[in-house]
Amino acid sequence: MKRVIWIGSAKKDLRQQFSRMARKEAGYQIYRLQEGCDPKDWKLLRGIGPGVREIRIHAENEYRIIYVAQFEEALYILHSFVKKTQRTSQRDLELARERLNQVLKERRI
Numbered sequence: 707m708k709r710v711i712w713i714g715s716a717k718k719d720l721r722q723q724f725s726r727m728a729r730k731e732a733g734y735q736i737y738r739l740q741e742g743c744d745p746k747d748w749k750l751l752r753g754i755g756p757g758v759r760e761i762r763i764h765a766e767n768e769y770r771i772i773y774v775a776q777f778e779e780a781l782y783i784l785h786s787f788v789k790k791t792q793r794t795s796q797r798d799l800e801l802a803r804e805r806l807n808q809v810l811k812e813r814r815i
Contacts (some may be wrong), residue, residue, distance in 0.1 A: 708740045711780045713805040720786040727766045732786070737739050737759045737771070754799060755806045758784070770794070772802040774809070779785070782809050 720732060733808050735745040747762040757776035763769040768789040775781045784805040 708742075708775070708781045709776070709779075710736060710740065710783060711809075712783045713809060714785070714801075716771075716783045716805075717787045722785070723788050724763075725765055725767070725771055727756045727770045728763050728767070731763050731765065732761070732769070732771055733746060735763070735771070736781070736783070739775050751799075751802070754784075755810075757801065770798075772798075773804060777813070780808075 719792055720729065724732060730804050745761045747764070749762060751758045751760055751772065754772070755774070758772060758774050761770070761771040761773065770785075770787055770789050771783060772785040773781060773783050785798060785802040
């Protein structure tokens, strides 16, 4: 089972912004990733970096978890947020990109 590494405020954001039902679903989808399975609803995010995907959770709101699972040592959760518009905000994409760069930098050290 892969370990989960939360980057920046991703875990705190999930706990504070996601509803109880969305948190439960997020936990299940992350568990699936740890077991080597794909989440039930996901999308590749090519603009952020190689291997970056998002889990899409549909509850009373739209919730997203951006992650990268291609590394053997761990699953990295880069960002979690409530999606309020049809298009993902540039700020959310930039934050995920910055956190991915942080992961890549730390892996080289």
